[in-house]
Amino acid sequence: MSVPEARVWPVEGETRVPYWIYSDPAIYAREIERIFEGPTWSYLALDCELPTQGSFKRSMIGERSVLLVRGADGGVRGFLNQCAHRGVELCQARSGAAAELICPYHQWTYALDGRLIGVPFRRGIKGQGGMPADFLLDAHGLTPVRLAQRGGAIFGTLHDDTPDLAAYLGPAMLPLYDRVFDGRALRLLGHSRQRLEANWKLMLENIKDTCHASLLHVFFVTFGLFRADNPSKLRMDSTGLHTGLISQRGRQELTDGTRDIRSFKPDLTLQDARILDTVREFPGDATVIMHTIWPNLILQQQSNTLATRQIVPRGPGAFELHWTFFGYADDSPEMTERRLRQANLMGPGGLVSMDDGEIVERCQAGMATDRGRAGVVEMGGAGVEDTDHMVTEAALRAFFRGYRKVMGL
């Protein structure tokens, strides 16, 4: 499907974002081809989700189902989740453990390393039928997917030219990533999954939109967990596609920053404040780092709640958001309780995240039928540079610049 010629980005550049990028099926098809199946690393899983030999987990690179399997040698391998015979979806369970992988249709059987090791009726029955004499099992294994691992997270790519993961993240993003994935063994706390009726980019943009958190999220604003007047930094990589939002918890007080915020409630108190019983656990002053890693990952460190949010595109008007909450294997029981309590802020019923899920659907509802106009992205001017404050849409502009380049728009 070719992109119609009328699809020309507004002359103002990245201070305008045309609504057709969120609904045009031809744009979406190009995104799948150039982004998700292009030279990018898609987040797939945490290593701790595959605890033993034979552990498997299904994940997604864009719209493609990918199977991760821990082999007899302890290594994790990735494969397209597809039998080499007739393309049947090989594994339907979301996760589990198996000694070998067997397609239910004709029982082609694969070892944990993806080798085809059995084809029923290969030699025929009573001299009749069977596979040709020159049929080689070795030539019909599962299709491997290249993986990269760093600090307990697993990424995959469908493209041969994807640079190694450290180069892909770049020097500006690596320290933010390594801060959470610091090499300690992780402990899986659980999953949440939701389907939102909105374009997948809106989820990344929501995290790069530093202003909204101070206005939309009463919970954040009032209790100072993330607010425009808190000491904050915005860091981007050279492509503009990855972003780190770095911030520090403030107090519940009326300041220049909160006077403009209608949602700020100076008198609001919690009946049971244990949900805000946060402790500093990482070096430095930052208490929040929201890290978007192109194209499908939001790495969340808000106080003591840690999670990956994996974006799965489902057509131009929908995506799935898969949340994986985790801690560290050496967490005390008190720290685990704290993380589980603070998880109330996040996820499909999160005191904060609920607002985001709703607002991206509302964005889509407003934009999807209007392919002629464009949004205004001028907070903080027209620049795309790093800033030491949050009162800017620079990360969105940097994102659109990188997106246009990848998409040829």
Next chain:
Amino acid sequence: MTGPAVDQLALRLEIEDLYADYAEIVDGGLLERWAALFTDPCLYRIVSKENFDQDLPLSLMRCESRGMLEDRAFASAELNVYAPRTWRHLIGHVRAAPDGAEIAARASFAVLETASDGSTHLLCAGAYRDRLARIDGTLRFRERLCIYDTALIPGSIVFPL
């Protein structure tokens, strides 16, 4: 029917009334009355069947006291931003048995969600596992565990299940 059977039937009717009250409060926008259905402390959790089956401790909502329930109810009613909607709980297959000083009860639920355009869809289906205590003659939730089957939630969960 003999004595024990009548007692058991009476208990189940009483629990069905409690569940009906619960549904009316949540579906009727009366969340300020929600916390009073629980003991203090208490444990209210929404957990996916996916997490529950794997012994993973994450909750979608988790309240450990009436105070936390009140905070959640207030946030849901006053602080969170979401499109207007109506919920309808359908609760059935109620089972209950005394367990020590408390009562262990189970039921199935489905929640129908009606959007502002008037269309209705199934939000989620699941099961309750409750521990009930009799406080001053009235049954209260000591613990309510909502295990939802719908691993992929359509949209968001803006009220308690």
